[in-house]
Amino acid sequence: MSREEQIVAVIARHMADHLDSPPDGPIGAETRLVDDLALDSMHSLEMIAALEDHYRVMLSIEVLQDVRTVGDVALVVAGALADRETSGGEVGGDGGGDDR
Amino acid sequence: MTANPTRYPTLLAALADRAGVDDHGYHHYTREGQDPEVVSFAALHRRVQRVAAALQERGVRRGDRVGLILPDSVEFVDAIFGAMLAGAIPVPVYPPLGLGKLDTYLDNTAHILRRAGCSLVLTDGRVRPVLGTLMSVAGTLRGIDVFRDLAAGVPDDATPQPVDVGPDDVAFLQFTSGSTAAPKGVMLTHRNLAHNIEAIGGAHGLRIGEGSSAVSWLPLYHDMGLIGFVFTPIYFRTRGVRFLSPLMFLKRPAVWLRHLSDFRATITFAPNFAYGLATRRATDEELDGVDLSALQVAGCGAEPIQYPVLRGFADRHAGRGFRSTAFLPCYGMAEHSLAITFGRLDDDLAADRVDAGALARGEAAPVSASAAAGAADARDGGELLIVNCGRPFPLHELRIAGEDGETLPERRVGHILVRGPSVMTGYFDDPAATAEALSDGWLRTGDLGYLAGGDLHVCGRIKELIIVEGRNHHPQDIEWQASRVDGIRAGNVIAFGLHDPELGRERVVVAAETRLAEPELAPLMRQVRARILEALALRVDEVLLLPPGALPKTSSGKLQRARARAMFEGGTLGEGAGSSWQLFRQLKQLAASRWSFVKASLRGKD
Numbered sequence: 269m270s271r272e273e274q275i276v277a278v279i280a281r282h283m284a285d286h287l288d289s290p291p292d293g294p295i296g297a298e299t300r301l302v303d304d305l306a307l308d309s310m311h312s313l314e315m316i317a318a319l320e321d322h323y324r325v326m327l328s329i330e331v332l333q334d335v336r337t338v339g340d341v342a343l344v345v346a347g348a349l350a351d352r353e354t355s356g357g358e359v360g361g362d363g364g365g366d367d368r
Numbered sequence: 369m370t371a372n373p374t375r376y377p378t379l380l381a382a383l384a385d386r387a388g389v390d391d392h393g394y395h396h397y398t399r400e401g402q403d404p405e406v407v408s409f410a411a412l413h414r415r416v417q418r419v420a421a422a423l424q425e426r427g428v429r430r431g432d433r434v435g436l437i438l439p440d441s442v443e444f445v446d447a448i449f450g451a452m453l454a455g456a457i458p459v460p461v462y463p464p465l466g467l468g469k470l471d472t473y474l475d476n477t478a479h480i481l482r483r484a485g486c487s488l489v490l491t492d493g494r495v496r497p498v499l500g501t502l503m504s505v506a507g508t509l510r511g512i513d514v515f516r517d518l519a520a521g522v523p524d525d526a527t528p529q530p531v532d533v534g535p536d537d538v539a540f541l542q543f544t545s546g547s548t549a550a551p552k553g554v555m556l557t558h559r560n561l562a563h564n565i566e567a568i569g570g571a572h573g574l575r576i577g578e579g580s581s582a583v584s585w586l587p588l589y590h591d592m593g594l595i596g597f598v599f600t601p602i603y604f605r606t607r608g609v610r611f612l613s614p615l616m617f618l619k620r621p622a623v624w625l626r627h628l629s630d631f632r633a634t635i636t637f638a639p640n641f642a643y644g645l646a647t648r649r650a651t652d653e654e655l656d657g658v659d660l661s662a663l664q665v666a667g668c669g670a671e672p673i674q675y676p677v678l679r680g681f682a683d684r685h686a687g688r689g690f691r692s693t694a695f696l697p698c699y700g701m702a703e704h705s706l707a708i709t710f711g712r713l714d715d716d717l718a719a720d721r722v723d724a725g726a727l728a729r730g731e732a733a734p735v736s737a738s739a740a741a742g743a744a745d746a747r748d749g750g751e752l753l754i755v756n757c758g759r760p761f762p763l764h765e766l767r768i769a770g771e772d773g774e775t776l777p778e779r780r781v782g783h784i785l786v787r788g789p790s791v792m793t794g795y796f797d798d799p800a801a802t803a804e805a806l807s808d809g810w811l812r813t814g815d816l817g818y819l820a821g822g823d824l825h826v827c828g829r830i831k832e833l834i835i836v837e838g839r840n841h842h843p844q845d846i847e848w849q850a851s852r853v854d855g856i857r858a859g860n861v862i863a864f865g866l867h868d869p870e871l872g873r874e875r876v877v878v879a880a881e882t883r884l885a886e887p888e889l890a891p892l893m894r895q896v897r898a899r900i901l902e903a904l905a906l907r908v909d910e911v912l913l914l915p916p917g918a919l920p921k922t923s924s925g926k927l928q929r930a931r932a933r934a935m936f937e938g939g940t941l942g943e944g945a946g947s948s949w950q951l952f953r954q955l956k957q958l959a960a961s962r963w964s965f966v967k968a969s970l971r972g973k974d
Contacts, residue, residue, distance in 0.1 A: 309615070309905065311907075314618075316619055328400060329619060
């Protein structure tokens, strides 16, 4: 499992726990946040906060402007993790959204 | 109406009087993990001169409408005062939320800009690229400017040509619904605002003084954030206001409480749902060391107040010094500037315990605590707790009216009507809607309530309005959006909200007719949800797809929303509704559609 796949699995688990009406099929990288999950801004921010806690990274609110699918979110998280590794532990606050 | 003088004739006069106040002002915490931008009242006064000069140089003239699509609170505050000072009428518009497609957002924004006849829109560099197409669809629009660039176009010390702005001039347009079908621009004059602000902060309100300080994450394009936390603090020269972005709060509700604690804030306001979020989603770890003992006013308004939600917040945070006497339930609406009634300062949160069955019939019959303990289950419909929202302010009147306009006695449920200097002058360029809302100075709020001991108890909206998270949704808007989804029978959609104690808010239901059958129903439901979410930023809890003819209509073909809701509550919506000659056909269709539903949901599980 690649890192992105692992992150997708974490997101899928979060969704299954938090959505009132989870979608028909399994949640994967291609699952769309709005069209498939009917995710609203509150739920999406809750997801961002949960991912921050899980991975101990800072994810800017602005990432939501650039993501459409679960896979997009996973890429943002992977980018923040990579930033943390290259900068030796300290995570820069912003810029997570641009690191594709 | 006698013209009672206010302390300041206009907001601009209040701002001018703060030109020397450099130790009080706004603290904008709009970017996560970064230092705040502090703007004193004196600095704001200077900055606004420059903005006004730049707008005039851009060709903005007295009375022109200027749209503001500015997510950043620093820019928003500069821009709204700058536009006023230039003589223009600012029109706050909600910014795109970022999630989902933009075309429906643009559709809605174009409607508002057209309706207001805006000649210019001010936005930021991030939003500007997505607004590109607005020029071609909003005919009066001459430009969409990046606010920062516009202001930078004139020297730092530029000052505007003086424009005579008086108490009867419109200060800004507040659009009531962030949506499509009939967005209406509430016209509020400086006199309206001055009266309402004095009511809010005065002796019968919050008694705001120089020692007062506030924290708000409320959006500034909404009246509670704008009038309550931008205008009122200037008027009363408060110590300071911390602004957080709404998204920061929604991401981590604990951030709100952390700032209240750090700032030793005395005042905050939020809709009911926010207190629920700050109870459920803020963890002990996040709240370590938070102290809410300085907080004197925790206002709650903008959507129906649920007693258990506020009690839950008080219980959860009592150990952090929160006192439930800080709760201040209030009732208000944009058409009345902001506030209509406030609970009394320092009174504990109070609710009226009434018989639910009697209430539905229009009688607020109190249930004594002892009777409730014994017989609550046997009672028809049980009992309800209606939060006491206090009284109207001096110079303002409120009455409860029956169907024929007659004033009802205490404990009889009727239409809430209000009159006084805070009532809007009307809806912009919409005489028909204005005439419907105002008669003889009385504003029909569209809400139902009763008086007990002279205090207002709000028990429901006029049946159809759907209020979620502080925003009013007209069912027509939701129905219109659903009708635009392929496969839905246009004009055969009914939307309604149901009070749902479990969700802690309104449950939003959309019932729509379709000719489609399984397997297209599940995708269709998702499309309806997604469309409404994108267009109205509203999450639909339930989509009910019904065969043609299943929704209740009058003989002339008008949709019957109240009846549909009652049928839904009774479990009979879609079970043979409609005129009898159609009954047999409908039952057959219904049997088919129910069956396909069962199959669709079974398939979803594996």
